Amino acid sequence: MTFPAPGSAPIRVRFAPSPTGIFHVGGARSALFNWATAKQQGGIFVLRIEDTDASRNQPEWVDGILSAMEALGITKADATFEGPYFQSENAGVQRAAAERLFADGKAYYCDCTRDVLVARTGNQQTGYDGFCRERGLEHAEGRALRFRTPDEGETHVVDLIRGNPVFPNSTLEDFVIARGDGSPVFLLANVVDDVDERITHVVRGEEHLPNTPKQQLLWEALGATPPVWAHLPVIVNEKRQKLSKRRDKVALEDYLADGILPAAMVNYLMLLGWAPGNDEEILPFEELIRRFRLEDVNSASAFFDIKKLTAFNGEYIRALPVDEFTAACDPWLHAPFAPWDEASYDPAVFAAVAPLAQTRVAVLSEITANVDFLFLDEPVVDEQSWNKAMKVGAAELLADVRAVLVDAAWEAETLKDTVTVVGEKHGLKLGKAQAPVRVAVTGRTVGLPLFESLELLGRERTLARVDAALARLAASAETAEGAETAGSAGVDAPASAG
């Protein structure tokens, strides 16, 4: 029985991050899998902050964890949520457990330093050799407390994901459970807290698998019934190495800052190592929770594919009602993300283009590049686009377009017809004819539907931009001529007129 029968005590899972400052996407997935298990089994999700290492302990980091979890939908407001507890606050219980283990003869004091051990064994990478096992050392400052592991037999562990791994006890060294200053070490503190919080299922990353036999031995030594374990596959980068803070982009907040919607992130993360079945992928959180089964989690490592994450995000963005999309974009429409002055920004104009932009952004941060020409005094001219669109004939075309724009009815459909007609005069289809206009006005060769954009920009600003483009075209034509007259062929014309 891996899960309790109906009517028996509810399961209790936990998520136990150490506050390191960033909320890792791997941690996010662990939290999500724990949360899904608890919710779906009618159990409890305990949050425990493992703050025993002073160097990994800043009060504000805890707020970061809480808010990141909140963004993922794991909220204190839910009755499933319990905590947060702080590992440091349970130090007394952990020390008492260590003393009890010593009193019971299940642990002993040791004064071997690493250097002494290496010198004695002549082996740099050896585990502890048991030197102090029978020395009967009493507690004293500087002496570590070691757990006495069995010499024979094997430790069987129940793991929902890995089939049940077996560890020969002979390979388990007498590991330290309390430091020379009496403070408990992770292996012990973690178990004592789990026992204390009556955890029934430990769902965590695969990197903890080697700790499991040691911890299970500790559970037993403490007189508690060991939990059911579930070790999730590690999340890896393109080189198939565990995602690391150093080399990879792992902070959840960085993705949110790019404009990945929390719901998309949750959906994607849930699919890393697990699938809802039925060839379905994009599903609401509640549905994912409903279908989730720890037993169905894969055991092979999973690549964190930002492209697929982005694709999911695009789906979520497009599924948003326009007003929600508009609201979601808001942070990127102001300082420090927006390249325009706050005074130039017009929410009404943005609201008008939002539906056009919605299918064109995969991450929210892309929104500014789509609409910047509407709020900037002058468009940001992409030189590649300029060179591509402003070929021979462009100046003449632009001039003709300008002429009809002066008194055309300022409405998208009419503007389109106008440019179509001018284009025909030049033997160009609309697809070709619109290009110089687009670059003159928006600075780029690709973007939102042009005529709707012009309508929103207004006649005055549109004409000013066309004039500016015409001026630049004239200037570079002169330069080219001048260069010719001077006989200095091969000298490039200035790339930009301003």
Next chain:
RNA sequence: GCCCCCAUCGUCUAGUGGCCUAGGACGCCGCCCUCUCACGGCGGUAGCGCGGGUUCGAAUCCCGCUGGGGGUACCA
């Protein structure tokens, strides 16, 4: 070194002995739609690491190999 985990398209996965001529999604390619780009629609590309077994039958079970990964602290 020692311990452990893992192995289906490039990637995430479905698949639990016959339903598999191996399904879906992302990516990529092509076509359609179209004022550009997207969106959308349609089509395509591509995979069971290798070798032995077991079985009437193996992607599915067993063993070995190879290849990846994780752990190995008085960090968590």
